Amino acid sequence: MKRKPYAPHKGGDIALKSARASDKHEPRMDDQDENLTCTICYAIFTDPVALKCSHSFCQECLQLYWKDLDVSLCPICRKVCSSEEPTLSLAFKSLCESVKNRRNRAVQPDQLCPLHGEKFKLFCSEDKLPLCVICHTSKKHKNHTCSPIEEAVQDLKKEMEDGVSTFNQSLNVLKQTKSDLQNMATHIQNQEQYAELQIIQEFEKLHQFLHKQEAAKLVALKEEKEQKYRKMERRIERVYGQITTLLETIDTVKRQMESSDIRFLQNYYSNPYRLECSTPESEDLSGALIDMAKHVFSLNQKLWLQSFHPDCPMTLDPNTASNRLIISDSLTSLTCTEEKQKVPDNPERFHIGVLGSKGFTAGRHCWDVEVGDSDNWTLGVVRQSIKRKQLLKMQPDSGWWSIRYVSEKYRAGVKARTELKVAERPQVIRVLLDYERGEVSFSDPSANITLYTFTDVFSEKLFPYFNSASLKCPLRLCLP
Numbered sequence: 001m002k003r004k005p006y007a008p009h010k011g012g013d014i015a016l017k018s019a020r021a022s023d024k025h026e027p028r029m030d031d032q033d034e035n036l037t038c039t040i041c042y043a044i045f046t047d048p049v050a051l052k053c054s055h056s057f058c059q060e061c062l063q064l065y066w067k068d069l070d071v072s073l074c075p076i077c078r079k080v081c082s083s084e085e086p087t088l089s090l091a092f093k094s095l096c097e098s099v100k101n102r103r104n105r106a107v108q109p110d111q112l113c114p115l116h117g118e119k120f121k122l123f124c125s126e127d128k129l130p131l132c133v134i135c136h137t138s139k140k141h142k143n144h145t146c147s148p149i150e151e152a153v154q155d156l157k158k159e160m161e162d163g164v165s166t167f168n169q170s171l172n173v174l175k176q177t178k179s180d181l182q183n184m185a186t187h188i189q190n191q192e193q194y195a196e197l198q199i200i201q202e203f204e205k206l207h208q209f210l211h212k213q214e215a216a217k218l219v220a221l222k223e224e225k226e227q228k229y230r231k232m233e234r235r236i237e238r239v240y241g242q243i244t245t246l247l248e249t250i251d252t253v254k255r256q257m258e259s260s261d262i263r264f265l266q267n268y269y270s271n272p273y274r275l276e277c278s279t280p281e282s283e284d285l286s287g288a289l290i291d292m293a294k295h296v297f298s299l300n301q302k303l304w305l306q307s308f309h310p311d312c313p314m315t316l317d318p319n320t321a322s323n324r325l326i327i328s329d330s331l332t333s334l335t336c337t338e339e340k341q342k343v344p345d346n347p348e349r350f351h352i353g354v355l356g357s358k359g360f361t362a363g364r365h366c367w368d369v370e371v372g373d374s375d376n377w378t379l380g381v382v383r384q385s386i387k388r389k390q391l392l393k394m395q396p397d398s399g400w401w402s403i404r405y406v407s408e409k410y411r412a413g414v415k416a417r418t419e420l421k422v423a424e425r426p427q428v429i430r431v432l433l434d435y436e437r438g439e440v441s442f443s444d445p446s447a448n449i450t451l452y453t454f455t456d457v458f459s460e461k462l463f464p465y466f467n468s469a470s471l472k473c474p475l476r477l478c479l480p
Contacts, residue, residue: 036096038056039057040058040062041137049088051086051087062086110260110262116135121149123147123265124141156265164254170246170278174280177282180345185233187289188228188288192229199221221290286346293315314367314464314477315356316331316334317356318354320349321343322351323343324337333477350389353466354467355466356463361435361462364435365433365435367477368429369431370428370475372475373472374475375406375472376469377467378466378467379404381433382463383400383460386398410451422451427446428446429451430443430445435458435462
């Protein structure tokens with residue numbers, strides 16, 4: 001197949017020069033090879049001809065170079081030549097072909113152009129193909145953007161490295177998710193063990209009288225534990241499978257990157273989706289933990305004799321408690337601690353505070369809280385949809401209706417931070433919610449004095465809210 005010449009005096013081909021200069025796999029030319037190189041196409045002579053000025057060129061290269069000239073000139077020294085002047089030397093041609101064969105034997109077969117037998121030196125960005133210098137000068141690749149093989153490989157490997165980086169980010173997310181799920185699964189087991197101990201202790205006090213009820217409660221607890229633990233195990237197994245698949249993909253990509261340049265280029269576009277990776281979706285862990293209030297408090301509420309342990313209308317939900325609070329075994333008191341508790345960061349858990357176990361969408365509801373000598377507490381109600389992981393302003397716009405005692409001052413949670421005038425420090429605070437009337441009021445039941453009343457319109461479930469930042473004493477829900 002005839003070659004299209006490359007003429008240095010007509011603009012030059014930077015990509016071709018760069019490919020020739022930077023090809024690290026090209027056998028090093030000796031002085032003889034340099035003397036056998038055409039200065040127009042930068043390749044070993046094909047059908048070499050000599051001019052009277054002693055300069056030699058490929059026959060086709062010289063003819064194409066003269067094609068657009070009015071006067072035939074030597075491409076190197078610019079001397080005028082006649083059209084009959086080029087002389088073909090068979091011995092010179094044989095020598096050039098011998099050198100070509102010697103050089104081609106030093107090159108791997110997959111690095112040679114199957115059409116021209118020349119070494120691949122360029123990469124065509126339009127056709128996504130490696131080219132030899134003859135392919136580059138052909139009409140098929142005219143005006144195509146080409147670059148040296150090494151530059152193309154570097155650019156594409158950089159693209160794959162970015163893809164691997166994305167994979168690694170996703171892998172880290174999955175590993176963190178797996179760790180969180182495993183921690184939560186462990187916590188579920190600990191909850192089950194703790195709740196089981198509580199149940200056994202409660203029923204031991206009643207012996208045979210509550211034996212059947214004890215067995216029923218344990219079965220219900222174990223069923224919920226097994227259900228939620230199995231669900232957590234399935235989630236962990238699914239995440240582990242995603243991690244395994246991603247690791248295999250990363251390993252495959254890395255192996256392809258370690259293959260030879262030509263094989264890498266040939267395989268790269270066979271699967272254009274290899275670098276696509278969606279960011280793993282976060283797990284919805286709402287309701288993942290065991291409902292401790294249902295299993296533990298209901299013992300006190302339904303099973304204990306009224307004369308032995310009176311009912312309490314409100315309890316705390318430990319699954320919502322901040323890691324700075326300790327909830328009592330009876331779920332009726334909270335204590336502030338300087339040391340963070342090791343609890344899962346489940347969606348229900350608050351950054352600050354704890355919720356009551358019951359939510360309300362209608363009716364009138366009342367509960368008393370013994371604040372005692374605590375010097376930093378907050379009481380009120382919040383919307384179910386309140387942002388639990390953020391620090392919010394304690395005001396109705398945030399879904400929060402509360403009062404607070406801190407620095408020996410009582411304040412209502414409104415924009416103006418209204419300071420409440422309290423003549424005598426109350427030991428018990430009563431919270432009254434009237435859902436239909438849209439009222440939340442706070443009072444001192446011993447003095448029969450209302451401290452503050454919010455008026456609003458409620459549209460979703462409301463939960464009692466409690467928080468203590470005092471190390472002096474706990475807050476306690478009062479028994480009727």
